[in-house]
Amino acid sequence: MTINEKQDELIEEFEYLTDWVDKYENIIQIGKELPLIDEQYKQDKYLIKGCQSKVWLYPELRDGRVYFTADSDAIISKGLVSLIVKVLSGFSPTEIRNADLYFIDRIGLKEHLSPTRSNGLLSMVKQIKLYAIAYDSSLLNR
Amino acid sequence: MEVNTENIVKQFLYQGEPVAQQFPALHQSVYGKPLIYFDNAATTQKPYSVIHAISDYYSTINSNIHRGVHYLSQKATEAYEVSRNTVASFINARSSSEVIFTKGTTDGINLIADTFGSYAVNEGDSVIISAMEHHSNIVPWQIMCGKRGATLKVIPMNEAGELLMDEYEKLLDETVKIVAVTYVSNTLGTVNPVKKIIELAHLNGTPVLIDAAQAVQHISIDVQDLDCDFLAFSGHKMYGPTGIGILYGKEEWLEKLPPYQGGGDMIKTVTFKGTEYNDLPFKFEAGTPHIEGAITLKSAVDFITELGMDEISAFETGLLHYASTQVREIPRVEIIGNAIAKTSALSLSVKGVHPYDVGVLLDKMGIAVRTGHHCTQPVMDFYCIPGTVRLSFAVYNTTDEIDRFTESLQRAINMLV
Numbered sequence: 001m002t003i004n005e006k007q008d009e010l011i012e013e014f015e016y017l018t019d020w021v022d023k024y025e026n027i028i029q030i031g032k033e034l035p036l037i038d039e040q041y042k043q044d045k046y047l048i049k050g051c052q053s054k055v056w057l058y059p060e061l062r063d064g065r066v067y068f069t070a071d072s073d074a075i076i077s078k079g080l081v082s083l084i085v086k087v088l089s090g091f092s093p094t095e096i097r098n099a100d101l102y103f104i105d106r107i108g109l110k111e112h113l114s115p116t117r118s119n120g121l122l123s124m125v126k127q128i129k130l131y132a133i134a135y136d137s138s139l140l141n142r
Numbered sequence: 143m144e145v146n147t148e149n150i151v152k153q154f155l156y157q158g159e160p161v162a163q164q165f166p167a168l169h170q171s172v173y174g175k176p177l178i179y180f181d182n183a184a185t186t187q188k189p190y191s192v193i194h195a196i197s198d199y200y201s202t203i204n205s206n207i208h209r210g211v212h213y214l215s216q217k218a219t220e221a222y223e224v225s226r227n228t229v230a231s232f233i234n235a236r237s238s239s240e241v242i243f244t245k246g247t248t249d250g251i252n253l254i255a256d257t258f259g260s261y262a263v264n265e266g267d268s269v270i271i272s273a274m275e276h277h278s279n280i281v282p283w284q285i286m287c288g289k290r291g292a293t294l295k296v297i298p299m300n301e302a303g304e305l306l307m308d309e310y311e312k313l314l315d316e317t318v319k320i321v322a323v324t325y326v327s328n329t330l331g332t333v334n335p336v337k338k339i340i341e342l343a344h345l346n347g348t349p350v351l352i353d354a355a356q357a358v359q360h361i362s363i364d365v366q367d368l369d370c371d372f373l374a375f376s377g378h379k380m381y382g383p384t385g386i387g388i389l390y391g392k393e394e395w396l397e398k399l400p401p402y403q404g405g406g407d408m409i410k411t412v413t414f415k416g417t418e419y420n421d422l423p424f425k426f427e428a429g430t431p432h433i434e435g436a437i438t439l440k441s442a443v444d445f446i447t448e449l450g451m452d453e454i455s456a457f458e459t460g461l462l463h464y465a466s467t468q469v470r471e472i473p474r475v476e477i478i479g480n481a482i483a484k485t486s487a488l489s490l491s492v493k494g495v496h497p498y499d500v501g502v503l504l505d506k507m508g509i510a511v512r513t514g515h516h517c518t519q520p521v522m523d524f525y526c527i528p529g530t531v532r533l534s535f536a537v538y539n540t541t542d543e544i545d546r547f548t549e550s551l552q553r554a555i556n557m558l559v
């Protein structure tokens with residue numbers, strides 16, 4: 001599946017949830033599928049800044065693909081980071097850095113993308129892209 | 143506290159109608175649910191009288207004040223000064239020259255920290271604040287102490303969220319140049335014994351600044367009775383416009399303190415050799431002020447006066463007790479701040495649940511609360527929690543809204559654990 005196919009799948013899944021509370025119920029469920037970060041990486045170094053809650057994100061490059069593990073002390077933030085990881089984990093750095101994450105708007109989470117929002121969805125996306133850019137340039141330089 | 147919730151007034155009536163009818167912003171749906179606004183300690187909604195006054199100002203007398211000889215300027219100046227007089231009598235100041243228009247509470251505290259610092263604070267001196275201050279009543283003093291080589295001392299509090307008065311007395315020595323304490327804690331809702339705090343400071347020869355940002359809309363304030371030296375509050379937390387606030391100062395102090403900012407309106411004469419400053423209160427109002435805000439603050443004060451401060455206090459205390467009783471029934475919920483004297487703010491912690499999660503879900507259920515540290519990080523550190531979910535009440539809230547909140551909170555907790 002491509003990044004966009006994964007996004008479309010999520011859009012379809014959320015389409016049927018018209019009540020906002022149900023949408024968030026689903027985000028909480030998706031949080032339960034998040035590949036959890038190893039406890040040893042729950043350090044400030046892997047903390048995403050700009051969240052009212054704590055969100056840790058750990059990247060790993062294996063065979064030219066980036067895999068993410070994460071966790072949060074808040075359940076909804078865990079769901080939000082899980083959404084992003086679901087869409088972007090397992091792709092090449094180039095695919096990740098070039099990804100247009102249109103699904104965030106389409107499933108109704110656009111409000112979370114404003115820089116002043118305290119849940120840091122924007123910071124999560126930024127951080128993932130930064131990791132991808134770093135891997136991309138290190139791969140090119142080899 | 144045992145409270146008989148049957149006697150609590152369910153809603154505040156104004157001219158026979160629920161007072162909420164006066165607040166247009168309350169009558170809307172968010173995420174498909176009727177809005178319940180419980181974030182009043184952050185800012186209150188505005189009644190029609192204030193909204194109309196803002197529109198009227200710009201539609202009729204808009205012009206700069208204290209300068210023009212023309213008709214509109216005189217009208218605007220007159221309205222500006224009438225508002226100052228209204229505020230002066232609202233807090234029972236001796237004279238309106240003790241009432242300075244500021245941008246808000248933070249601005250007022252910064253004004254005093256800065257000017258008082260350069261007037262009276264030197265190396266080795268100290269300033270007393272309390273453990274439950276808003277960052278606005280911590281940081282300006284830290285900055286000033288840093289500049290002047292002074293120390294910041296903190297009155298500790300107990301687990302209930304009450305200041306330890308014995309410890310306060312011990313802190314009061316000859317090094318203390320000023321005491322700055324909040325009247326009501328924005329996080330815990332504690333009403334501090336400010337009159338006693340002022341009395342003790344004065345016995346030590348020390349002036350006191352009261353942060354009344356969370357008090358002025360809930361408790362009747364008489365600056366002469368309190369005998370405070372300075373008192374600061376904001377318009378937007380008392381049904382008035384944003385960007386306008388009041389700093390009260392005793393005339394004898396304001397006369398002594400140097401100006402805060404230089405500019406127009408605060409001068410009598412200016413030459414390149416020097417400047418003669420204007421009289422009070424203009425000495426502290428440099429530049430074109432927030433004219434519309436200052437003028438329409440009068441409408442907010444009039445609104446409160448018309449409803450009656452004592453009636454508002456009694457009603458809101460009823461809401462607080464009702465809500466406290468209701469949330470205690472919910473498993474996992476703990477009230478943070480259990481002072482005997484409390485008003486209007488109710489902070490909650492849910493065992494095993496992050497306050498952010500509760501806030502997001504309540505928002506989606508149409509309920510506006512504040513989550514986080516409420517600009518009081520030291521208070522969160524004291525209780526070792528990342529933040530709280532805070533409800534804060536205003537005169538338009540109702541017991542029915544509290545019932546809906548309680549159900550929604552229960553639902554949110556069920557989703558999260």
